[in-house]
Amino acid sequence: MRNNDGVTHVIDDLQWRDLIALSTDLDALRAELARGPMTLYCGFDPTAPSLHFGHLTQILTVRRLQLAGNRPLGLVGGATGLIGDPRETSERQLHPRETVAAWVERIRAQVEPLLDFTGEYAARMVNNLDWTAELSALDFLRDIGKHFRVNKMIAKDAVSARLNSDAGISYTEFSYQILQGLDYLELFRRYGCRLQTGGSDQWGNLTAGTDLIHRMEGESVHLLATPLVVDANGQKIGKSTGGGNVWLDPEMTSPYAFYQYLINIEDASVGMFLRRFTFLDREEIMALEKETAERPSARAAQRRLAEEVTRLVHGETETRQAIDASQALFGRGDLSSLNAGTLRAALSEAGLGQVPALGTVAELFRTSGLSSSLGDARRTIAEGGAYINNQRVADGDAVVERSELLHGRWLVLRRGKRTVAGLELAAE
RNA sequence: GGCGGGUUGCCCGAGUGGUCAAAGGGAGCAGACUGUAAAUCUGUCGCGAGAGCUACGGAGGUUCGAACCCUCCACCCGCCA
Numbered sequence A: 001m002r003n004n005d006g007v008t009h010v011i012d013d014l015q016w017r018d019l020i021a022l023s024t025d026l027d028a029l030r031a032e033l034a035r036g037p038m039t040l041y042c043g044f045d046p047t048a049p050s051l052h053f054g055h056l057t058q059i060l061t062v063r064r065l066q067l068a069g070n071r072p073l074g075l076v077g078g079a080t081g082l083i084g085d086p087r088e089t090s091e092r093q094l095h096p097r098e099t100v101a102a103w104v105e106r107i108r109a110q111v112e113p114l115l116d117f118t119g120e121y122a123a124r125m126v127n128n129l130d131w132t133a134e135l136s137a138l139d140f141l142r143d144i145g146k147h148f149r150v151n152k153m154i155a156k157d158a159v160s161a162r163l164n165s166d167a168g169i170s171y172t173e174f175s176y177q178i179l180q181g182l183d184y185l186e187l188f189r190r191y192g193c194r195l196q197t198g199g200s201d202q203w204g205n206l207t208a209g210t211d212l213i214h215r216m217e218g219e220s221v222h223l224l225a226t227p228l229v230v231d232a233n234g235q236k237i238g239k240s241t242g243g244g245n246v247w248l249d250p251e252m253t254s255p256y257a258f259y260q261y262l263i264n265i266e267d268a269s270v271g272m273f274l275r276r277f278t279f280l281d282r283e284e285i286m287a288l289e290k291e292t293a294e295r296p297s298a299r300a301a302q303r304r305l306a307e308e309v310t311r312l313v314h315g316e317t318e319t320r321q322a323i324d325a326s327q328a329l330f331g332r333g334d335l336s337s338l339n340a341g342t343l344r345a346a347l348s349e350a351g352l353g354q355v356p357a358l359g360t361v362a363e364l365f366r367t368s369g370l371s372s373s374l375g376d377a378r379r380t381i382a383e384g385g386a387y388i389n390n391q392r393v394a395d396g397d398a399v400v401e402r403s404e405l406l407h408g409r410w411l412v413l414r415r416g417k418r419t420v421a422g423l424e425l426a427a428e
Numbered sequence B: 001g002g003c004g005g006g007u008u009g010c011c012c013g014a015g016u017g018g019u020c021a022a023a024g025g026g027a028g029c030a031g032a033c034u035g036u037a038a039a040u041c042u043g044u045c046g047c048g049a050g051a052g053c054u055a056c057g058g059a060g061g062u063u064c065g066a067a068c069c070c071u072c073c074a075c076c077c078g079c080c081a
Helices: A010-016 A027-033 A053-067 A098-113 A139-145 A150-155 A157-163 A175-191 A200-218 A257-264 A268-275 A284-294 A299-316 A316-332 A340-350 A362-370 A374-382
Strands: A039-044 A071-076 A125-128 A193-199 A222-226 A352-355 A387-390 A408-416 A418-426
Touching: A010 A053, A010 A374, A027 A222, A039 A053, A039 A175, A039 A268, A053 A193, A053 A222, A053 A268, A053 A299, A071 A098, A071 A175, A098 A125, A098 A352, A150 A157, A157 A200, A175 A193, A175 A200, A175 A284, A175 A408, A193 A200, A200 A222, A222 A387, A257 A268, A257 A299, A257 A316, A257 A340, A284 A299, A284 A408, A299 A316, A316 A340, A340 A352, A340 A418, A352 A362, A362 A374, A362 A387, A362 A408, A362 A418, A374 A387
Parallel strands: A039 A071, A039 A193, A071 A125, A193 A222, A352 A418
Antiparallel strands: A387 A408, A408 A418
16 A cells, blocks of 8 residues: 555655645655654534535545555544634634534544545544543643744734734634644644644644644644645636535535536646546546547546546445436437436436426426526526527426426426426326 | 724625615626637626515614614724723
C-alpha cells in the first residue's frame, strides 16, 4: 500500500492534482512522510444535515494520504458545530444542540465509507465534543486562552473581514479558532497527530493549531490546505455550479442528480475535476483530457468522471441505475420505444411523482416539482422551455389526454434541456 | 450607560408620503447557438388566470394613502464612558 519510496511520492501526487494551495514547510513534511506512517486529521463541522460536493476534496485528500500509508483521523465537529466558524458575510444562526448532534451522526456516516477502518493504517473517527464538553470556562481561559494573542487572532482573514464589515462579529465566532487549535493539540497528544488538512479558506483556523502546539509542546507539526473549487477562469463560482447545492446525502441529492451534475461539468474544468475527485492515474486522466480537446461533444471525460465519483459516493448499484436512467432519458432513441421497465426505472431515478388525475400542462409541471408555482410553470411554457415526452408544449392550459401517456401510465416532463421529472397516473 | 448611524426581495444595494411588487448588479431560470458544455446575446425572475393578496427587522400609530412620518421593542455598527 505504501508507495512513498516508489514511483510517486504522495506529495508529488497531491501537487500534480493541484490539491495543495497552502502548506507549512513542505520539504519537512515530505521527509517525515517518507520516514513512516504519519497520523493526520481533517475536521468536518455539522453546519447542515449533509456534507456537500466540495467537501469531497477534503475527504478524498485524506483518503489519498491513507492509501499512501498513513493513519487518518476523521473529526466531526460536535463542539465547533455548536459555535460556527466566522463566514465573511455575517454571523451564523446558532442551531439547537440536538440538531447539531443529529447532524454529527449523519456526517460521520458520510465520511466513514470513504475511508478504510481496517488494517495497519486504519482510520478512526473522533468528535471534538469529547474533549471540550467538560472543559470549564476558567480552564479554557487559563490553560488555552493564555496562548492566544488577540492581535494575531484579529489579523486572520475571516475575523478581520468581519471586523471591517458592518456585520461585526460575536465573541462566540471570534473564539472559534481557539477551539480548532485545541483540537489539533488534543489529537497531537492523544494520537501523535502531526498533520492537519483542510480547505484554504480555513487557513487561519489551521494555523491556530500549529501555533498552539509549537507554544505548548515545542513541536513543529504540519498543515496542508486544498484550494477552493473555482471555474476555468479562476472565478469563485455559484453555489450550484460549485457543487454547493450538490449534497452527498442521497435523500437530499439523488444519485441520479449527483451523476447529472458531473456529466454537465464544463470542458475547461473536467480535467481539474478528474484530478481532484477521482483516483484515476496520470496516464488515464491525460488521455481523457486529450479526448476532450479532440472530440469535446463525446463528453468522454465527463462520463468517466461522473461514473467514478458517483461510484465512490453512492456505490455500484446506484451508479448503474443513474447511468441507465441518463441514457434512457437523454439517449437518441424515442421515449415511446423504451420498454415499461426501463422507463419506470429511469423515471424513479430522475424523480417520479404520482397524480390521481391528469390536468393542464401547467398544473402537471407544478405537481412534478419542476415549477415552483403555476405562474412559474406558465412562464416556462411561454418561454418555450417545457416539454412533455420530448415534445415542446406551447399552451399551459391545454389538458393532457390519456392517449399521451407512455405505456398508459407515465409522462416524461422536462424543463429546459436537462431537468427531467416523471409523473405516474395512479391506478384507480 | 450616553450620543449618532443602520436593519429593503436568494445575495449586494438604490429608494425617504402616492407614478413602488420596489432602480441597478450578481446568482437563478428559460430561449437562440452548440454538445444535457463554456462564452455571448435575448427574455425572465413574490403568490394569484384575474380582481387582488402578501412583502421593505417586529408591534402599534398618524394619513384618503406609508418601505418612506411618529412611538415602543429587538438586533447590528461607530464614537464616547
